Amino acid sequence: MTFVQLIECRTSRFDEMNRLLDTWVEETRGRRSATHDLIGKDRSDDAHFVQIVEFPSYEDAMRNSHLPETDRIFQEMAALCDGMPTFTDLEVVRDEQLYAANARRLFELIATEGELPPLNNVMAEHYHGHDPANEQDTLGLENMRRECEMWRGAFDFAFTVDDQIAQGDRVCTRWTWQGTHRGDFLGIPATGRRVSMTGTTVFRCGEDGKLVEGWWQYDRLGLMAQLGALDELET
Structure with missing residues (x-):
């Protein structure tokens, strides 16, 4: 079953965070298990961002989290945030295109x-x-x-x-x-x-x-x- 992780954070340094994400994509090429990554900015709060990352399963998400590049770049991203990002783990129960x-x-x-x-x-x-x-x-x-x-x-x-x-x-x-x-x-x-x-x-x-x-x-x-x-x- 598809698994989705929602990551919410507040930052005024999104450009730097975006460059870190590009680095992660490049460094994990051929090994990461994430299949879709989307980031949205709150229209009513320019500092509020929500990242949605899709995986084939929870187990794939855990393997992705255990990549050394994932842990390192997450620590660097967290340093750009106003407080620690929050995570919500979701098992997809309906997915209709x-x-x-x-x-x-x-x-x-x-x-x-x-x-x-x-x-x-x-x-x-x-x-x-x-x-x-x-x-x-x-x-x-x-x-x-x-x-x-x-x-x-x-x-x-x-x-x-x-x-x-x-x-x-x-x-x-x-x-x-x-x-x-x-x-x-x-x-x-x-x-x-x-x-x-x-x-x-x-x-x-x-x-x-x-x-x-x-x-x-x-x-x-x-x-x-x-x-x-x-x-x-x-x-």
Whole structure:
């Protein structure tokens, strides 16, 4: 389970403290177990700072604390503070990347059986989609719905989210798509074949969390081969 340590301190010498942290990052390269380090300054108190350090587990945090560089640099940092820093140890009981959850929700909605649900809760009206398999970008939510309906008319399908990485306003999703060919697809009549393909989509999210831009990459050539569209070319 992920473990987080909150370190609070008061200092008027943050620039010096920041340089010490840079030194620690450099000196512990390849040996530290911390995975994420964030420092915030209190908007109502310029001398109040909160550091949030994330570890894969409590045991990893303890190994990190026992590094000689960690102890030495902490002592130097404490000397820059107005009083001893305070520590709060937290076992993470909920960790939800809200932008990533919105992206997952879109894949679920696209594959919903029956009528396509509204997408405006997860996508912006001015959504801009990039797909190298299409001659033109998909501009606007209504055009995105048409794109979805084209796929839904040709296949009964579902997505499996294999991996997700969220950073800033971007969410990258690696997915697997599996479907049954039930209707015309790019001029290919229904074959009834079970088909699959893998892909990756990077979404950019707006301030309200809705998806405003997307870059799609997937194995359409492999899909066409599974549908038999390349058979004549191979003979």
